[in-house]
Amino acid sequence: MADNKQDHLLEHSYDGIQEYDNPLPTWWKWVFYATILVVPIYLWDPMGIGVGPGKVKAYEEQMAAFNAAHPKSAGTYTDDQLVAFAKDPAKVEAGKVVFTSYCAACHRPDGGGMIGPNLTDDFWIHGGKPTDIMKTVVDGVLAKGMPNWGKVLKPDQIEGAVAYVQTLHGTNPPNPKEPQGVQAGADSAAAPAAAATTPPAK
Template structure:
């Protein structure tokens, strides 16, 4: 009896040790901290040295200007230097800000209006040069975007190009709203009958029992807000239009059911039900959209 108990304890210990080992094996190892490569370390070291060099040059320049300020002042006061553009730049170093604020003469002009006098002072040069820069920018912009044939794209063309690029980045799967299907409308009576039942259950509360339109638009005329071809109707039903309250039926109806109800919706064209809602959207003729007058 004692031997059996010892064997039972040994077996229990072995099982517990095996379970603990398995649990330890399943526990993921802690992630190692990200370590910068030698190139990254060298880049930051060089960037730091460049910053220190620029600071040293700045302080050196400040010390030189401070020590040579009397000599620079004498040079600035020379008549052939004082009124030149380079002289005005030199004036910034000796405390004269004419290059920035312009000449301030404080001379009154010989006219006034309602007690308001006008001084004969220059506009600040930075303001004038900034204004000239806006003129040059406007001419360049007009030539590049509106005159040149190989110039930049305007807002509408740029948006269209970006949307095309975005469509290429989206996976072209059955759940891609940018991918239009290539279905043909169903014409078999049984399929249309099934679509009618789906419409009565899910669509009639917004579009009316006969498609005459209630909260949603009228589905029996020639006007469509998101396209009246079967694949456009299929896309509208599947993905919805949340901004206009149209529910997305993807995941609630199968692809075949969406095609059935889409085909039934197209079969309502020209039925002219009572109390039909006024047309909305664009008129489609022979596959082309025409704006409603």
């Protein structure tokens, strides 16, 4: 540093420590000023350089569109809400269409079970409360061959399917698949849900 012609010792001294005035190279300063000129572009819209509402807004719009097209996570529904769906004839009817197209291949059109378990009995592998059913349908059980329908179907399709599954409870179709899982207790929300829409099984 001492050999730099521009360097000169500054006047002050603190505890005997002195410093050189060591200016930055001119090219370096111009690069620095240039970065300041670029700032407004970044403040406006980092990706779409100068056009559009900005990256954050674009992200929010994409997320809103995605959420509209895909089911909310299963956890955002309540049992009461899902029981209400099962009492709504339009929802159940739409659900039947979904069930016939997407679920019947494994669960049989009457829900009696085939590759997938019987959905009409009191026995559930993953719980028989409406919110349990919603969770199984949305997340699937990939290791066991139950697809994660949350990635495939729209929210209203899933709501319909879950509503329809609730109405299958207690329908006693012929030749059902043997019970799997644990029997739903009397306090299970599945029982009142199905009772609301189907005559009690004899």
